[in-house]
Amino acid sequence: MANQLMYHEFMQIPPVTRAYVTSCVLTTLAVQLDIVTPYQLYFNPELIFKNFQIWRLVTNFCYFGPIGFSFLFNMLFTYRYCRFLEEGSFRGKTADFFFMLLFGGLMLILIGFFVNTIFLGNALTIMYVYVWGRRNPSIRMNFFGLMNFQAPYLPWVLCGFSLLLGGSTTVDLMGIAVGHVYYYLEDVFPKQQGGFRILKTPRFIEWLFESRDPTEDENILHEERPGGFDWDGREQ
Template identity: 65%
Template sequence: MAHVTIQEQFFRIPPVTRWYTTACVLTTILTHLDLVTPFQLYYNPSLIFRKFQVWRLLSTFLYFGSFGFNFLFNLIFTYRYCRMLEENHYHGKTADFLCMFIFGGILMCITGVFVQILFLGQAFTIMLVYVWARRNPLVRMNFFGLFNFQAPYLPWVLLGFSLLLGNSVAVDVLGIAIGHIYYYLEDVFPRQPGGFRVLKTPWILKYLFDQRVEERYEPLPEERPGGFQWGQDVPNQPNQPGNDDEPR
């Protein structure tokens, strides 16, 4: 019965979030068991284009490091904000969500050539957090009981946290920059005078994925809009991107 319950909970997670976070966990397990090594996973354009190790285009987004605080921190944030985006802003629009993944991944791979970041998973997480935060500007959050702030400041709070821990902030800056580019092209520019939607989801993705939407899926109450467990919701939170009263 316990196994059935876990299985049911697993398949209640929306599909993109479910398989992305599962792939991240499995990648870490494989490295922990020494079946693969981080040297086989990191982003290296030379090995990709000269030796055709094309799997590195994906594996660089799946590895958050060995089991420990950094892995757990990134995995929780990835799962939380990826899920909230998918089940609120992209519910029934799996293809559009995948298009966001592809757009962000391509920009990060191009930028990674110049900034020499070996693993792009953390930057991808920050991108998801940034987009969610900009689309939920009225959500109030609390950082470990230290201070309160509005959701749009969350990516910058995380950047400051990385700085305090002595980590490089280049990854956070990359995630924020690409998250802002996506948010501007998808939510801001199309609503400007003379604007139009720049990012259009290919029909093949809509054909493959949007016809397979889990119609009976209902978000868990604790997973509805509201930030991480350190935060609290604000009533009448707008749920749709590009709301007219949303700050630009």
């Protein structure tokens, strides 16, 4: 009974979010069990194009480090905002959501050729957090009870938090830049005079994803809701 309930809850997660988060968890478990090593997963253009290790184009987005607090925090963050987007502004548009992640991944890979970074999963997370924040400007957030801010500032708060902890902000800034490019091309430019939609989802991607009835899921996480997420675990 418990297994059936867990399976039911798992299948309630929208498909792209479910596939991506599951891939991240399984990749991390494979590293923990010594089935693979991070050296076989990281982004390395020379190994990709000279040794044809094409899988690195995907696996570098799926590894967030060894299991620990940082990994759990990243997975919670990835799951939460990926799901918010897929069940919010992309509700019933699974193919478009997948194309957004594909676009973001390709842009980050292109930047990765010129920036010394080996894992791009955090940058991809910041990218869709940026898009979510810009599409939900009225939602108020709380940073561990220390400060309040509007949702569009969340990526910048995370960037500042990384800086305070002595970490590099390169990955955060990459995600913000790519997120802004997507937001401008998809949400701003088409609405301007003479504008048009540039990022059209290819038909073969639409064919891969069957359209879903937006009314079929009753227990759904809505984006347009009052309040925000208090990072000590409470909704405000």
